[in-house]
Amino acid sequence: MIISRQKEFKDILRVLKEQNIFIIGCGKCATRTHVGGEPEVLDMKKRLAAARKNIVGWTVLSSVCSTSWDEVLSFNPGIKKADALLVMSCGGGASVISMLSGIQVYPALDTESLGGVCRDEIMKEQCGMCGECTIWEYGGICPLVQCAKGLLNGPCGGAADGKCEVDDRPCAWDGIYEKLKKMGKLEYLEILHEPKDHSKKQRRKN
Ligand code: SF4
Ligand code: SF4
Known part of the structure; x- marks a missing residue:
């Protein structure tokens, strides 16, 4: 499991110059560690809207680091209206989305370490x-x-x-x-x- 933490919102806003934003969360590590699952994506959506960004859509992919762009698009046609994608996954996932989409990608998380979950306890930095x-x-x-x-x-x-x-x-x-x-x-x-x-x-x- 990849352990990430959310960037400070002010730091996200500082680099996110585009207006029409699509948010992508991850159903694996980021969901499990509560930094990029559905609740966090919806919270981000709310905060970006309050900062006068136009949120053209959002999704939580089952696994951002292992996806196909055709599949992403078929479920999220609104993504085509986006000037930028805000990706709430590890750096690996953000890189994959950047490579597949050709759209400006901003990572909302900072990847910290390779960890795991042991008896429901999240363990950072195991490897x-x-x-x-x-x-x-x-x-x-x-x-x-x-x-x-x-x-x-x-x-x-x-x-x-x-x-x-x-x-x-x-x-x-x-x-x-x-x-x-x-x-x-x-x-x-x-x-x-x-x-x-x-x-x-x-x-x-x-
Ligand atoms: S061996 Fe020394 S540096 Fe390493 S964890 Fe133990 S006390 Fe800390
Ligand atoms: S020995 Fe190397 S591969 Fe094995 S857990 Fe440590 S860092 Fe990871």
Whole structure:
């Protein structure tokens, strides 16, 4: 699940110069995290109308990052009257809509991290997309993103009462130790981890 947060409304208004706006929400991550589902789209519509924008229509697509423009248009003919699309999804979804539509696209959200939902709790920043996943060596907890220092060989020794010395998060390495202990795999703590191979995280290989 992609975790995003809404941009400040004043920042959206600052860049949104066009008058006729169509709003697109996302039925997946943005709905689940309450930043771009139907209630948020309707709230945005209300606020933009109050700011004297002409809202030519709105929709919540089942999944903005995986859609076809023909399908979007067939259900939302009003989109043709739009000078700009305000997309309430992650950056991936906004980019897809921009590519498909050829219309000016503005993202209403800022994409923060790759997270998940565990027992109904939204968990931010679970993966840094390094392209070389080795979380089994850490009891399933990724130190790259969950340790404040991103230590692959931890802990740093600064934690107090299970809290990180950098901020108030629980120490990731404390969690790794407890998890490995529970699984009977404390020997994994002996592994000396080489730095990540950053070539595996190359952007835009195609
Ligand atoms: S090791 Fe890499 S791919 Fe695996 S969870 Fe961490 S950042 Fe993501
Ligand atoms: S206290 Fe724990 S989470 Fe914080 S930087 Fe040190 S090892 Fe990482």
